[in-house]
Amino acid sequence: MSSADPAATPSPATDGRPVGINEVAAHAGVSAATVSNVLNRPERVAEGTRRRVEGAIAELDYVRNSSGSNLRSGRSDSIGLVVHDVTNPFFTEVARGVQDAAADEGRAVVLLNSDEQAAWQSRSLRLLAEQRAAGAVVMPIDDDMADLLWLRKRDTPWVVLDRGDVGEDLGCSVTVDNHAGGLAAGRHLIGLGHDRVTFVSGPLGIEQCARRLDGLRAACEEGGLDPDRAVRVVEAAQLNPRSGEQAVEEILAGGPRRRPQAAFCANDQLALGVLKGLGERGLRVPGDLSVVGYDDVDVAGLVHPGLTTVAQPKYELGRAAMRLLHSELADADHRHQRLRFEPELVVRGSTAPATTHPTL
Amino acid sequence: MSSADPAATPSPATDGRPVGINEVAAHAGVSAATVSNVLNRPERVAEGTRRRVEGAIAELDYVRNSSGSNLRSGRSDSIGLVVHDVTNPFFTEVARGVQDAAADEGRAVVLLNSDEQAAWQSRSLRLLAEQRAAGAVVMPIDDDMADLLWLRKRDTPWVVLDRGDVGEDLGCSVTVDNHAGGLAAGRHLIGLGHDRVTFVSGPLGIEQCARRLDGLRAACEEGGLDPDRAVRVVEAAQLNPRSGEQAVEEILAGGPRRRPQAAFCANDQLALGVLKGLGERGLRVPGDLSVVGYDDVDVAGLVHPGLTTVAQPKYELGRAAMRLLHSELADADHRHQRLRFEPELVVRGSTAPATTHPTL
DNA sequence: CGCCGATATTAAAACGTGTCAATAAAATAA
DNA sequence: TTATTTTATTGACACGTTTTAATATCGGCG
Numbered sequence: 219m220s221s222a223d224p225a226a227t228p229s230p231a232t233d234g235r236p237v238g239i240n241e242v243a244a245h246a247g248v249s250a251a252t253v254s255n256v257l258n259r260p261e262r263v264a265e266g267t268r269r270r271v272e273g274a275i276a277e278l279d280y281v282r283n284s285s286g287s288n289l290r291s292g293r294s295d296s297i298g299l300v301v302h303d304v305t306n307p308f309f310t311e312v313a314r315g316v317q318d319a320a321a322d323e324g325r326a327v328v329l330l331n332s333d334e335q336a337a338w339q340s341r342s343l344r345l346l347a348e349q350r351a352a353g354a355v356v357m358p359i360d361d362d363m364a365d366l367l368w369l370r371k372r373d374t375p376w377v378v379l380d381r382g383d384v385g386e387d388l389g390c391s392v393t394v395d396n397h398a399g400g401l402a403a404g405r406h407l408i409g410l411g412h413d414r415v416t417f418v419s420g421p422l423g424i425e426q427c428a429r430r431l432d433g434l435r436a437a438c439e440e441g442g443l444d445p446d447r448a449v450r451v452v453e454a455a456q457l458n459p460r461s462g463e464q465a466v467e468e469i470l471a472g473g474p475r476r477r478p479q480a481a482f483c484a485n486d487q488l489a490l491g492v493l494k495g496l497g498e499r500g501l502r503v504p505g506d507l508s509v510v511g512y513d514d515v516d517v518a519g520l521v522h523p524g525l526t527t528v529a530q531p532k533y534e535l536g537r538a539a540m541r542l543l544h545s546e547l548a549d550a551d552h553r554h555q556r557l558r559f560e561p562e563l564v565v566r567g568s569t570a571p572a573t574t575h576p577t578l
Numbered sequence: 579m580s581s582a583d584p585a586a587t588p589s590p591a592t593d594g595r596p597v598g599i600n601e602v603a604a605h606a607g608v609s610a611a612t613v614s615n616v617l618n619r620p621e622r623v624a625e626g627t628r629r630r631v632e633g634a635i636a637e638l639d640y641v642r643n644s645s646g647s648n649l650r651s652g653r654s655d656s657i658g659l660v661v662h663d664v665t666n667p668f669f670t671e672v673a674r675g676v677q678d679a680a681a682d683e684g685r686a687v688v689l690l691n692s693d694e695q696a697a698w699q700s701r702s703l704r705l706l707a708e709q710r711a712a713g714a715v716v717m718p719i720d721d722d723m724a725d726l727l728w729l730r731k732r733d734t735p736w737v738v739l740d741r742g743d744v745g746e747d748l749g750c751s752v753t754v755d756n757h758a759g760g761l762a763a764g765r766h767l768i769g770l771g772h773d774r775v776t777f778v779s780g781p782l783g784i785e786q787c788a789r790r791l792d793g794l795r796a797a798c799e800e801g802g803l804d805p806d807r808a809v810r811v812v813e814a815a816q817l818n819p820r821s822g823e824q825a826v827e828e829i830l831a832g833g834p835r836r837r838p839q840a841a842f843c844a845n846d847q848l849a850l851g852v853l854k855g856l857g858e859r860g861l862r863v864p865g866d867l868s869v870v871g872y873d874d875v876d877v878a879g880l881v882h883p884g885l886t887t888v889a890q891p892k893y894e895l896g897r898a899a900m901r902l903l904h905s906e907l908a909d910a911d912h913r914h915q916r917l918r919f920e921p922e923l924v925v926r927g928s929t930a931p932a933t934t935h936p937t938l
Numbered sequence: 939c940g941c942c943g944a945t946a947t948t949a950a951a952a953c954g955t956g957t958c959a960a961t962a963a964a965a966t967a968a
Numbered sequence: 969t970t971a972t973t974t975t976a977t978t979g980a981c982a983c984g985t986t987t988t989a990a991t992a993t994c995g996g997c998g
Contacts, residue, residue, distance in 0.1 A: 236652075238984055249948045254986055264946060281732070284708045285648040286984030289953050292596075294645065296688070296709075304670050304677070314665050317691060326705055328656070329689040331677060345686055348644045349656075372641070459880055490880045497882050517877045520819055520850045522857050598954055609978045614956055624976060646954030649983050 237278045238286075246274035257282065288350065296326040297543065298346040298354040302334050306457070306487065307515040308532060309357075312379065315536020316355050323544060325352065334359045343369050353547055355379055355539045361425065363388065375546045377539045381425060382556070390542040392535055392557045396426050399528040399561035400433020401440075403482050403510045406526070406563055408441040411572035412479040412508060416450045416469050418492060420457040420484045427484045430512060430528075434482055450478065454488055462491020466499065479572045480508040486515045489525055493568070504570035514564055524566030531559050597638045598646075606634035617642060648710065656686040657903065658706040658714040662694050666817070666847065667875040668892060669717075672739065675896020676715050683904060685712065694719045703729050713907055715739055715899045720783060723748065735906045737899045741785060742916070750902040752895055752917045756786050759888040759921035760793020761800075763842050763870045766886070766923055768801040771932035772839040772868060776810045776829050778852060780817040780844045787844045790872060790888075794842055810838065814848055822851020826859065839932045840868035846875045846887055853881065853928070864930035874924055884926030891919050 235241070243250040248267060255263045256271040263271075274280070288294045299316050301309040317327050328351065330342035336359060343365050346354050354376040356366065361383055366376060370389065378384045378391040407415055417434055419427045435445035452468045454461035462483065469481055469492070483489035489511030496503055503509050503523060511518055514529035538557055546552045595601070599617075603610040608627060615623045616631040623631070634640075648654045659676050661669040677687050688711065690702035696719060703725050706714050714736040716726065721743055726736060730749065738744045738751040767775055777794055779787045795805035812828045814821035822843065829841055829852070843849035849871030856863055863869050863883060871878055874889035898917055906912045 239986095240984080250984090251948055251950095251986080252946085255947090258986075262946080267946080281704065281707050283649075283710060283984055285645055285654065285710060286953095287986070288645040289643075289649050289955085289984080290986045292953070303674075304664070305667075305674050307665075307667065307670075310664050310667075310670055313689075314663075314691070317664070317689070326688050326690065326709070328686050329673075329677070330686065331674070344641065347641050349686070350643060350645060459876060490877065493882070494880050516819060517850065517881075520854050521877075521881050522853070596954095599956095600954080610954090611956080611978055611980095612976085615977085618956075622976080627976080643954055646983095647956070649953090649985085650955045650957085652983070 237280050238283065239280075242271065242274045242278055242280050245278055246271045292350065293352055294350050295324075295352050296328055296349070297540075298328045298330060298342070298349075298351045298356075300330045300332055300339065300342045300346075300354065300356045302357060302359065303331055304329065307517070308486075308513045308530075311515070311532035312357075312536040312539075315533040315538075316540045317536075319537045319540035319544070332357075332359050336360070336362070340365050347372050347374060350374070353377075353543045355536075355543060357381070360423065375543065377543045377546075379535065379539050382558070383425070384556070386554055386556060388554070390539075390546065390554050390556070392539045392542065392559070394530045394535065394559045394561050396429035396561075397433040397436070399512060399530075399563075400430035400435075400482075401437050402433070402561065402563040403430075403512070403528050404434040404437025405440070406565065406569065407480045407482065407508065407510065408437055408443065410480075410508065410569060413443055413448050413572075414450075414476075414478045415448060415480045415482055416452055416478040418462065418465050418469065418481055418483040418488050419451055419453050420461075420488065421455070422451075422453055424457075424484075430482075430484055454484075457485045458487050459491035459494070462488035463495040464491075466492055466495030470499070470501075478507065480510065480569070482510045484512055486511040486513040486518050486525065486527055489527070489568075490517065490521065493521065493525070503568050505573075508569040508572075510569060518564075519566065523568045526566045526569040527564055529562045529564045535559065597640050598643065599640075602631065602634045602638055602640050605638055606631045652710065653712055654710050655684075655712050656688055656709070657900075658688045658690060658702070658709075658711045658716075660690045660692055660699065660702045660706075660714065660716045662717060662719065663691055664689065667877070668846075668873045668890075671875070671892035672717075672896040672899075675893040675898075676900045677896075679897045679900035679904070692717075692719055696720070696722070700725050707732050707734060710734070713737075713903045715896075715903060717741065721785065735903065737903045737906075739895065739899050742918070743785070744916070746914055746916060748914070750899075750906065750914050750916070752899045752902065752919070754890045754895065754919045754921050756789035756921075757793040757796070759872060759890075759923075760790035760795075760842075761797050762793070762921065762923040763790075763872070763888050764794040764797025765800070766925065766929065767840045767842065767868065767870065768797055768803065770840075770868065770929060773803055773808050773932075774810075774836075774838045775808060775840045775842055776812055776838040778822065778825050778829065778841055778843040778848050779811055779813050780821075780848065781815070782811075782813055784817075784844075790842075790844055814844075817845045818847050819851035819854070822848035823855040824851075826852055826855030830859070830861075838867065840870065840929070842870045844872055846871040846873040846878050846885065849885055849887065849928075850877065850881065853885070863928050865933075868929040868932075870929060878924075879926065883928045886926045886929040887924055889922045889924045895919065 239250050239253045243253045253271055256268050320327050332339040339359050356376050357379045358381050376389055380393055382393045384391045417431050435449055438445040438448045452465050454465045481492055483492055489509055501507055511525045511527035514527045518525040518527045599610050599613045603613045613631055616628050680687050692699040699719050716736050717739045718741050736749055740753055742753040744751045777791050795809055798805040798808045812825050814825045841852055849869055861867055871885045871887035874887045878885040878887045
């Protein structure tokens with residue numbers, strides 16, 4: 219414990235040269251190899267010497283230089299996490315899960331943003347390759363696996379997050395069933411009597427959005443509605459509140475009589491923007507329009523009315539990804555696997571039964 | 579550019595042994611030193627050989643091993659960022675600023691959570707010491723500088739974020755004037771005629787909270803009110819929405835007739851929780867109670883009513899911190915400095931003039 | 939007494955890179 | 969031509985660690 223409290227020792231590090239394993243060895247009257255053993259396999263060294271070495275470590279305030287050990291072992295022990303944007307609360311929850319799980323193993327996490335741009339994703343993975351990262355947890359920006367294949371060829375294993383179409387032989391993946399999520403949201407809306415729903419999508423190239431839409435359409439068919447008539451799609455530029463706000467204009471484009479009864483947003487961030495935009499135009503939620511989001515970020519439960527949304531186990535997603543990565547790093551007989559979580563509909567105040575004759 | 583696109587080359591990395599600077603040298607018919615020069619000081623190597631080496635690099639799909647170079651140089655080139663909690667949107671904005679600025683210099687950022695616990699902060703800094711991080715940006719959990727002093731003694735420079743009481747000789751700091759923020763909020767409320775304000779604080783040990791409270795009290799005196807009568811303090815357990823929600827009970831504890839006219843929260847997160855708690859008890863904002871937050875996180879503008887709050891230049895905070903750190907790393911004649919930003923009051927719908935006779 | 943196995947310790951050799959001093963080659967000056 | 973400077977290249981070492989194979993120590997057993 220004394221070495222855990224950095225300030226406890228007077229730190230004679232001002233001896234001039236930095237203190238390494240050799241200085242410790244000299245100070246303890248022992249060889250460098252023994253010091254290394256104390257650090258890595260304490261059971262192999264006799265009680266007495268071990269204590270002497272530990273004393274020297276504390277007294278000299280020695281802290282291991284991981285560059286050295288990484289060089290020797292050919293691998294760093296930190297892991298990379300590549301997300302679209304740290305600023306998005308969905309990702310931060312996931313990140314937190316990854317970090318906590320990594321911390322359990324004493325690993326540091328290098329956090330990189332791809333900004334949903336291929337070039338940045340490449341740069342990030344390249345950086346991890348340079349660092350010889352132990353592994354990576356990646357949320358790919360699209361289904362082009364070239365970068366990831368390249369990384370794996372360099373013996374850096376990874377786990378793909380939130381993207382299902384990874385060949386099982388390439389690596390593990392952790393996903394949430396987006397189709398099921400869309401389906402649940404759709405059933406809920408249709409159950410409330412809505413038959414004109416606008417899907418506020420992010421860029422349609424994003425697989426998650428497409429699948430959620432699929433789910434919504436499936437719910438229509440299930441409910442005896444023609445998806446092509448019941449569902450209209452509005453594509454927002456980005457998955458953030460501002461884009462949601464801007465999308466409102468398009469949602470209402472058809473004039474009051476063609477106004478949809480509900481908006482299902484690909485994202486809570488979008489949904490929050492939509493809520494705001496509707497409010498500014500004097501439309502009431504859920505009176506005039508029901509709104510459903512996706513993710514169940516913290517604030518979804520804080521706004522008024524509370525946002526009905528499809529919850530994803532964000533933190534668990536991150537933890538699970540890290541767990542799989544750990545398995546691949548530690549278990550000799552590791553087999554890649556796809557882990558799929560089920561989303562869960564959380565009903566709050568932003569959805570209500572359709573009024574038979576909407577306010578005209 | 580060809581080497582920037584990882585997948586472009588067929589990658590003969592399957593030659594058995596990993597390809598290092600030596601393999602490249604051999605393949606280009608040149609010495610290892612020359613390859614190193616091509617990588618680090620291209621101007622010192624002749625046009626022809628340089629191209630030959632670059633060809634070999636591309637062909638062998640070589641990527642530098644930073645363990646090696648870090649070991650040699652005694653320093654890693656990545657920088658550490660220690661925040662309280664990635665999950666808090668305030669920190670993510672700051673983090674984004676740091677990351678972007680770091681990316682400009684090609685540096686990676688190791689993100690660590692301290693969870694506001696001394697032990698975790700120590701662990702984080704220790705980890706950075708092990709990595710021989712180039713530097714760190716730290717939001718300290720309290721005013722105990724022992725950890726940071728220790729780190730600096732190990733030649734790892736840092737910039738302190740959001741905490742003003744750092745001796746100028748120890749290192750740079752970037753802060754926002756919390757007193758001014760509290761003052762601005764206080765003036766606003768008093769200007770609206772409120773004379774019973776509850777300050778919803780986080781743990782009072784946190785300097786930021788204390789200063790903001792000071793500012794509020796100063797505003798009272800300025801307005802001819804006795805701070806001890808006009809301001810009541812409620813201490814929430816943590817700076818998150820849940821704590822805010824729980825604090826509502828205490829805010830209203832005095833019964834309807836002693837109900838405050840306004841709540842000034844140390845944090846937007848707290849404020850959001852307070853808004854929710856009030857809503858659930860049927861109280862209207864701002865009709866029955868005005869609410870002010872602090873930080874101006876994204877959602878502050880999205881909830882209804884919009885949250886009046888004290889905005890901090892979060893992203894700029896992060897960028898500035900990284901810029902100072904860079905200066906310390908690069909400029910030989912660096913002098914530590916304190917950078918102080920001014921907060922700005924953003925008035926939205928959650929505050930309104932006091933009713934002369936509150937709803938009784 | 940000599941031998942054995944077990945236990946503790948260590949010398950030495952990597953790992954991949956950057957830098958310094960030294961050499962080779964070429965260009966310029968004399 | 970030779971002497972001198974400039975320009976390109978290189979050999980060799982150091983950085984701090986881990987690991988392998990070898991050595992030293994010791995108690996016990998034949």
